[in-house]
Amino acid sequence: MINAGDGTNEHPTQALLDLFTIREKKGNIGGLDVAIVGDILHSRVAKSNIYALKKLGANVRVIGPPTLVPAYIGELGVEIFTDMKKGLKDVDIVMMLRIQIERQGKGFFPTSEEYFRNWGLTSERLSKAKKDAVVMHPGPMNRGVEISSDVADGRRSVILEQVTNGLAVRMAVLYLLAGVRT
């Protein structure tokens, strides 16, 4: 059985394609500083990436409002930030998450506008990260909610490459698990 993303639990093929993309861009994963930003609590993408990144030796930090980043997540060995500028400082990878209204229910933050003001990824905030930092997002994006269009379409965005790699990585998963012998 291949898990193609189950509810708010896990999304392992997304983590595989994200790791593939990171390795393509950075050569290796161990020792990198990775910030995952947004709704960690309800995100299957965040969880699978945290497991995979930790396993391969990356330093993971999570950033978001306390309502979406409960303190017990720290027990997974990740650092928790509520402030974007502090959280993004000197990271190699900025991994954005979609704000998922349908999974969240109401009341985790007041409005999309206020969310963007505090946790939206803008060029100014991105400037705190390393100069060669790349921006990722599992898509689909809410432009103007968690990410500004100039960053989403900017030169540091690898979001479309994630989509391309996703196809290849998932083909590989199916190929290997279909029992093909080499």
Add this chain to the structure above:
Amino acid sequence: MKILIRDGHVVDPSQGIDGIEDVVIEDGKIHEVQKRKNEGSKGEKGRRGGNSELGYRIIDASGMFVFPGLIDMHVHLREPGFEYKETIETGTLAAIKGGITSVCCMPNTNPVNDNSSISEFIIKKAVEEGSCSVYPIGAITKGQRGEELAEFAMMSEAGCVAFSDDGRPVMDSLMMRRALEYSKVLKALIISHCEDLSLSAGGVMNEGLRSFTLGLKGVPVQAEQIMVARDIALAELTGGRLHIAHISTADSVALLSAAKKRGLAEITAETCPHYFTITEEAVEGYNTNAKVNPPLRTLKDIDAIKEGLRDGTIDVIATDHAPHHSDEKLGEFNLAPSGISGLETSLCLCMKLVAEGVLSLKELIEKMAVNPARITGINKGTLKVGSEADLVIVDPRKEYRVDSTEFLSKGKNTPFDGWVLKGRPLVTIVKGRIYTWD
């Protein structure tokens, strides 16, 4: 019929008995409890069972424990309305197989037991089809909707022994205040399911790292703690009789302990075997049989609950027997109903507390028979001469493997399937009627 139970280790805290005694039952009543009369070797034949020449049915209980029939003051019999989950007939059979000879049944049936007609129906049905004594618990509010008080006096007259909106807690503090105040006329007991619904908000397991990694919505311990604190405050304000149901957290134990130390002696509390036996870890693999409300917590909570049992903060062990149909429990975790079918494993799980040294046998029987009788005002839980002959004979040594397919309850929903336990009832006697279990 006359019954002689020989050589058993009788534990009856109501009259300070804890030793080898013979129990004589006549006409469904306890006739005598006393040390073995010296009859030389004449009794040998009788010890093998069968009838002696004296006209007694003799039961050899040597090496066995003899307890007063247990009283479970928190059971869901599901009838009327949910007969596919359980009926009064099957629920009471499950009870006596577990050594429980009296049950108090919660009012969240359909229709809700919020008026004397339903109470009378349950009592009548129990007399006709039940295997043990059944004492209904009436609703606090009409339809358990939390809006208007139900008819306490009329239900009380019909035979209700307490009032509770179990499963649908009274969220309105003024309504709870009125219930605790009004019930004083009858000296009636109010049983509170302590859960702040706005805080638990549809959570399905204990909140923490495990609920996050499983991707399930958590219920913080504070959802219980807040309401325990509120209800203690309201009991203090009103002087009403409050009993806190199914304590699951260390914080609740601490609040209760502090209240009792302040002299609020009228407040009592219960916990259930699953809250001192297993943790939230049982949910792993999305095991819906470990989905229960309040949810299973952590080792820290188990330790505090055991300490609360040991030091007397927690007065009662009840099962919160909540049978469900297997099709319902086969649904996905978020949609499956909460509850554990507990009647047939309760005593064995509780005997572990004695083996671990948490409770003495005497203390265990206090929490499973004497205290529930006192709190609900049921004239049971004793082997005093003249009382109805309800008792259970338990083999303390023989191991058995829990097999839910053998449950007499319709609800096979147990997280203890496959567990190897000791302390299974061998014989249950209800009002002088003998049931033997293999």
